[in-house]
Amino acid sequence: MEALRYSSNAWGQRVLEGVSWDLLPWFVGIGVVVIVGHALYMQFFARKKS
Amino acid sequence: MSGTGTPSSVKDDDRIWRHRLTDRSLHWVSAVSVLVLLITGFLPVVGVNFEWVTIHWVTGLILLAAVAVHIVASIRKGQFMRIWFGWSDIKIVLSMLSSTPEKPGKYSPAQKLMHAGVTVLVLATLVTGLIMMVRIDTPLWERNIYLFEDTTWGVIYVVHGLAAMALISTAMLHIYFSLRPEKLMYFRSMLRGWMTRGEMETNHDVSKWSGDRT
Numbered sequence: 169m170e171a172l173r174y175s176s177n178a179w180g181q182r183v184l185e186g187v188s189w190d191l192l193p194w195f196v197g198i199g200v201v202v203i204v205g206h207a208l209y210m211q212f213f214a215r216k217k218s
Numbered sequence: 219m220s221g222t223g224t225p226s227s228v229k230d231d232d233r234i235w236r237h238r239l240t241d242r243s244l245h246w247v248s249a250v251s252v253l254v255l256l257i258t259g260f261l262p263v264v265g266v267n268f269e270w271v272t273i274h275w276v277t278g279l280i281l282l283a284a285v286a287v288h289i290v291a292s293i294r295k296g297q298f299m300r301i302w303f304g305w306s307d308i309k310i311v312l313s314m315l316s317s318t319p320e321k322p323g324k325y326s327p328a329q330k331l332m333h334a335g336v337t338v339l340v341l342a343t344l345v346t347g348l349i350m351m352v353r354i355d356t357p358l359w360e361r362n363i364y365l366f367e368d369t370t371w372g373v374i375y376v377v378h379g380l381a382a383m384a385l386i387s388t389a390m391l392h393i394y395f396s397l398r399p400e401k402l403m404y405f406r407s408m409l410r411g412w413m414t415r416g417e418m419e420t421n422h423d424v425s426k427w428s429g430d431r432t
Contacts, residue, residue: 172376177368184372187379189263195383199390210398 233412234429236324242408244288251281252340252389259382271354278347285340303330323426328395329404335388342381346374 173185237245254277258270292298300323307327313320325333353371355361366374396405403417418424 181368183368184376186372186375187383189379191380192260192263192383192386195387196390199387202387202391203394206394 228412228414232415234415234418235412236407236430237411238430239411240291241288242411244284244291245408248281248284248288248340251277251284252385255281255343256382256386256389260386275347275351275354275356278344278351281340282344282348285344301325301330301333303327303334321421321423321426323423324430326421332388332392332395336385336392339381339385339388342377343385346378346381349374350378 169190170188171191173188174182175185177183255274258274258277261268262270289298292301307322307330310320310322311327352359352365353361353363363371395401396408403413403421407413418427418429422428
């Protein structure tokens with residue numbers, strides 16, 4: 169998996185085009201992991217603690 | 219809603235004002251704008267193709283206007299520094315490890331960090347987005363793809379894309395924490411403007427903040 173996207177310009181040179189969209193699932197995944205982790209912590213540990 | 223009363227049963231004397239109508243309006247205009255920008259920006263990435271460019275840049279300008287009004291209004295009200303994370307917030311976070319946790323003023327350390335994150339990401343996408351508008355035809359100008367060298371354009375696109383993807387995670391977390399049962403009073407206050415006196419006294423240090431107006 170590449171972090172950046174490249175293309176070729178009119179002279180055949182490799183040019184940076186932007187960030188790789190392959191990273192998109194990772195950013196969604198980070199959100200899901202934090203949400204699920206926090207929800208589980210609050211359900212099973214935080215309430216028990218209080 | 220959570221807290222000490224349903225909206226209709228709370229007496230006016232028990233309502234502590236937290237967000238004025240102008241601030242709430244700006245929040246929701248910004249929130250809808252960010253969602254529209256994320257949807258129009260990422261649907262084509264996942265294969266849903268439509269005429270998204272015009273909707274995207276027009277919504278970006280609406281968000282820019284909302285952010286500009288928000289910054290000016292918070293400076294004029296003398297509240298610009300109230301939401302930034304600082305040493306006092308680190309003290310509050312550390313005190314949570316003790317048996318006597320400190321309460322925050324108007325904004326909790328978590329709320330300040332969320333605001334800081336959203337600020338950095340939105341400003342990054344707005345600044346790079348404004349520069350990228352040079353590359354599209356609008357009613358005001360014709361496009362110019364030669365303003366910068368290819369590498370510079372690439373860096374601008376990288377920053378715009380990274381910040382936009384990070385905004386997806388941030389928006390997910392913001393919505394999740396807004397809808398947590400113990401945080402619903404903040405969601406209500408962003409809708410209706412107020413929280414109850416009991417909610418304020420339970421969650422805030424009233425010597426630091428006891429309502430914006432009564």
